[in-house]
Amino acid sequence: MFAYHEPQSLAEVTSLLTAYGESARILAGGTDLLVQMRKGRQQPHHLLNIKTVSGLEQIAATEDSVEIGAAVTLGEGERFLAAYPEYGVLRQAMHSVASVQIRHRATLAGNLCNASPAADTVPALVVLGAKIKIHGARGDRLVPVERFITGPGRTVLLTGEVVSAVVLPRPESGSRGVYLRKARRPSLDLATASAAVFAAGGAWRIALGAVAPTVVRVREAERLLAREGLSAATAAEAARLARAEAKPITDVRGTAEYRRELVAALVEQALLALGEEGARP
């Protein structure tokens, strides 16, 4: 049993979170939280519905950034980003989450805060250089997505803090990315492994999902591609470097060995798909 709250402002969320501490949880889409509560893994005494905070349901596009409010669903995000091909990698990742029904409730911010090593949107946000806007008692702070998640289910959020938005920097024109994932079935299952690649004006970013406690960058491969450009040979070498960077576990979705092979193949395929798009920087 829990008490249900409908805060109207971020300040009210912060004061409720400060007052109730660990016994409070933020309710955004609820697609993870309600399931965890039903299984007894979480037993909050207070749920704070942030969908009632005005402004959090908005997406604001400026010259410098696209800011996706914490109550924006994955489905809404997907539709909005259709007009921004440079964010295609994130759109593909959002579309990979669960099912149509879940994407109509689940939020981008919630996918981050749940901090699953297999979260689809996180590798895409990492390659885009996204930042997380956090509201707390002392005001707002911005944290790069790579530093936001510290381990499975763990983030840098302090007591009283709430994510208010995900901020995507505007990449230079012509930037393109690809997100690929493999799961036991295409819908609803978590990724066994995933890879996001992004090319922006001669620079490359590669991030791997579900093969370590948090998302992993393959920096050596990024430098190789920046130095030598994209070719079948450098894509194969990037895949080899990704395999070496992965530190997967064995679980019901696959063995560690399988995950290493899988993530290497995903990186190579994603790079080659980018090359075919003619997006070579």
Next chain:
Amino acid sequence: MKTVTLTVNNRPHTLTPSPERTLLDVLREDLGLTGAKRGCDAGECGACTVLLNGKPVNSCLVLAVELSGAAVVTIEGLGGPDGLDRLQQSFIDNFALQCGYCTPGMILMGKALLMQNPHPTEAEVKEFISGNLCRCTGYENIVKAIMAVAGGGEGNG
């Protein structure tokens, strides 16, 4: 306790649900609308699918207290005095159900898809309903039934 006013199948309702109760609980237990089924209770099977403000959601993952001002459509809201909705009739014509447990969710997914995309391809239909499980594995006829209404023509096998 919070009082919530919403419409279900265009009829207004005022409810005072305890916070842990879901939309599915309220539909089945308070409003007598048992078309939406409780399957997995975890958002993985789609048997509880309803339309919330025109969009399909798993009603087992929506708290009833969140629904102020919402418009909900369940399978009971389709069709009218003149008979069944075209998609309901198509499910009958195409033998698209066996035990029937997944059928309300499947039909509402078909409605939602056809509202946003009147002429989907078969691949689009399959992807759209991939959050709905049919334990009888009758997917082929379900896809045919939706395609038949989509005017694809391929549906009448």
